[in-house]
Amino acid sequence: MARDYIERGKYSPGMMQHRRNALNYYEMWGVYSGRKVTAFSKALQDGGGEHAVVDVWVFRAFDLAASRANHRVAVERLRRAARRLQWPVAEAQAALWVGTRAVCGFTNHDPISMA
Secondary structure (H helix, E strand, O other): OHHHHHHHOOOOOOOOHHHHHHHHHHHHHOOOOOHHHHHHHHHHHOOOOOOOOOOHHHHHHOOOOOOHHHHHHHHHHHHHHHHHHOOOHHHHHHHHHHHHHHHOOOOOOOHHHHO
């Protein structure tokens, strides 16, 4: 979102409505807000790594459509996987994220990863 904003102006073609809302909020108040931003902030403050940040890659990994109801399902599945592995939730999520991106054809050398 930030790259589009910098390179193309306020909105890029096809930008999702929640991203438009986030940009409008940023322009009005000077801070970012949104479900993922809030969750990511909490995860950074969580010294134990037990906070989950659900994004498109987590939804894809669990073959779920992105929705509020499925968000809860994804969080519970992440927590269950972490318990089985005896890992912090954040580490289980990171492994899931990397693996799902790799299965979908993205690597650290892709331009999208370098943004």
